[in-house]
Amino acid sequence: MSLSICLKGFPENEASQVVQTLTRQGMRVVRSLDAAQLIVAGADAPRNLLQIAQHRGLPLLSWDEFRRRHPAPSSDAGDDHDATTAPLLNEEVHTLIERRPGQLRILDIWFDLPDSHERAAKFAGLIPTHDRFKHICMDQGFAETLRSVCIGARNDLPVAIEGETSSSKTTAVLWLAHLLGQPVIRMNLNSQTDAGELIGRYVPDGGIGDLHLAALLEHAPHFSPASRAVLENASSAGRPLTRLETLALVGREQLSIANWKFQEGWLLKSIRHGFWMLLDEMNLAEPQVLERLNSVLETPRTLVLTEGDGTVFGPNGDVAFHEQFRLFSTSNPAEYAGRSVLSPAFRDRWTVWHQATTAGEAEYLAMLRFLAFGEQPVIRCRGVAYQADRCAPVLGHLVHLPDVESLLRSLAMFQAAVVKASGTDGSSPSLGRSRRERYSFTRRTLLTALQHIDRQMADGAKPQRQLVREAVELFYVNRLRDAGDRNSLLSLLRAADI
Numbered sequence: 001m002s003l004s005i006c007l008k009g010f011p012e013n014e015a016s017q018v019v020q021t022l023t024r025q026g027m028r029v030v031r032s033l034d035a036a037q038l039i040v041a042g043a044d045a046p047r048n049l050l051q052i053a054q055h056r057g058l059p060l061l062s063w064d065e066f067r068r069r070h071p072a073p074s075s076d077a078g079d080d081h082d083a084t085t086a087p088l089l090n091e092e093v094h095t096l097i098e099r100r101p102g103q104l105r106i107l108d109i110w111f112d113l114p115d116s117h118e119r120a121a122k123f124a125g126l127i128p129t130h131d132r133f134k135h136i137c138m139d140q141g142f143a144e145t146l147r148s149v150c151i152g153a154r155n156d157l158p159v160a161i162e163g164e165t166s167s168s169k170t171t172a173v174l175w176l177a178h179l180l181g182q183p184v185i186r187m188n189l190n191s192q193t194d195a196g197e198l199i200g201r202y203v204p205d206g207g208i209g210d211l212h213l214a215a216l217l218e219h220a221p222h223f224s225p226a227s228r229a230v231l232e233n234a235s236s237a238g239r240p241l242t243r244l245e246t247l248a249l250v251g252r253e254q255l256s257i258a259n260w261k262f263q264e265g266w267l268l269k270s271i272r273h274g275f276w277m278l279l280d281e282m283n284l285a286e287p288q289v290l291e292r293l294n295s296v297l298e299t300p301r302t303l304v305l306t307e308g309d310g311t312v313f314g315p316n317g318d319v320a321f322h323e324q325f326r327l328f329s330t331s332n333p334a335e336y337a338g339r340s341v342l343s344p345a346f347r348d349r350w351t352v353w354h355q356a357t358t359a360g361e362a363e364y365l366a367m368l369r370f371l372a373f374g375e376q377p378v379i380r381c382r383g384v385a386y387q388a389d390r391c392a393p394v395l396g397h398l399v400h401l402p403d404v405e406s407l408l409r410s411l412a413m414f415q416a417a418v419v420k421a422s423g424t425d426g427s428s429p430s431l432g433r434s435r436r437e438r439y440s441f442t443r444r445t446l447l448t449a450l451q452h453i454d455r456q457m458a459d460g461a462k463p464q465r466q467l468v469r470e471a472v473e474l475f476y477v478n479r480l481r482d483a484g485d486r487n488s489l490l491s492l493l494r495a496a497d498i
């Protein structure tokens with residue numbers, strides 16, 4: 001059972017040890033007696049503590065007595081448990097985000113907010129909106145990634161974030177953009193991405209509108225069978241030609257078009273208009289495409305449009321880089337399938353290279369507690385404690401589950417075990433060993449299962465443990481193909497007491 005414990009009379013050096021021990025056992029250490037269910041007294045406890053406890057109707061135990069009643073489990077708990085998410089005794093906890101007129105502080109970094117509402121209104125569609133972040137738990141790993149993103153944004157440095165799937169890489173960039181009201185272009189890179197998508201390419205002027213389908217159909221008898229098939233397909237579907245179809249047709253039939261124009265890619269648009277550019281899954285792209293970014297990553301940033309009319313972007317060039325332009329990237333470790341190995345020189349150009357930590361049991365528990373109770377964990381950055389503001393629980397029905405605290409702990413433990421067993425955290429998998437493709441269980445799986453439980457309770461389902469078990473079967477067990485894998489997962493489920 002999880003208890004909220006208030007510690008009294010522990011010398012400072014001892015207190016942090018005690019807090020760690022308690023947190024590892026899943027207890028919560030609270031500062032105020034109002035929030036406590038139990039007081040634990042250290043050697044320096046004040047004499048009137050017993051009276052205070054009696055007055056408040058709270059049980060009081062000495063540390064030794066407490067240890068006797070709640071012996072620490074045999075220590076196989078890994079590093080995951082080390083995160084202390086409750087404030088230490090007498091620790092001042094700062095709010096993670098502070099707003100002042102025209103300014104915003106995130107952790108220890110201040111930003112000036114843009115005073116132009118015009119720009120925000122013009123590009124409103126590119127500014128991430130609040131709803132996609134309301135379930136985000138501001139845990140230690142998230143805060144560390146966020147701080148790197150803040151440093152890049154504040155000091156105009158390119159930031160690369162590397163980490164396993166679901167380690168909040170994309171979310172951290174988009175969330176900061178949301179807070180700052182900053183338009184972002186998120187581009188998902190893959191092996192098909194060419195430099196044209198980033199920089200730009202020539203297209204018939206007026207786009208595909210210039211090649212009227214009706215006019216082309218008149219010429220169709222002179223075209224090759226492949227071109228005729230393309231035209232007939234589009235015509236019978238009642239749609240215009242796509243850009244690719246147009247380009248293929250123009251090339252194949254050697255059509256001459258009076259005017260071609262250079263259509264700028266997302267990178268150029270971002271440079272001109274001051275969008276942030278997020279190159280998501282960067283190392284899925286071919287290295288030669290990425291090398292095209294080299295001069296943009298250098299200081300001062302420059303870019304010569306060799307694909308186009310030779311326009312020079314940069315200081316003393318034809319077009320200056322917009323002062324809000326920033327470049328971010330995310331990548332998975334190179335060991336993942338299909339990832340390019342980035343050259344050391346290319347990596348070096350990303351002056352902020354952040355390794356995002358993979359969530360462990362403590363982070364899953366913090367996330368579950370946040371979803372159920374609306375309480376964010378305490379995180380520490382350069383020796384200072386921060387905590388995002390409490391808010392209404394995102395999944396407010398979960399609190400009605402019986403013995404919810406221990407249930408959430410069991411779920412966090414199960415999630416950490418499944419992630420490890422499936423190799424989603426980068427370790428070698430024990431589940432799905434015979435498959436070419438790994439199973440992937442992430443925070444998203446956990447969130448989906450909980451949303452399902454919450455929705456059922458909202459629809460009147462009786463709050464019982466069985467709901468949790470069913471959701472786990474639906475979203476975890478049923479995904480596995482092989483009976484052996486299913487059995488392994490069921491034993492993880494039993495081990496976590498679900």
Ligand SMILES: Nc1ncnc2c1ncn2[C@@H]1O[C@H](COP(=O)(O)OP(=O)(O)O)[C@@H](O)[C@H]1O
Nearest residue numbers: 135136137142165166167168169170171443444
């Ligand atoms: N700290 C967090 N708390 C709750 N959900 C999170 C958190 N970080 C990520 N998620 C969720 O996990 C999923 C993957 O996050 P994402 O940022 O896309 O990871 P990555 O880019 O590292 O693969 C998303 O659905 C996101 O909303």
Ligand SMILES: [Mg+2]
Nearest residue numbers: 169170280330
């Ligand atoms: Mg991502």
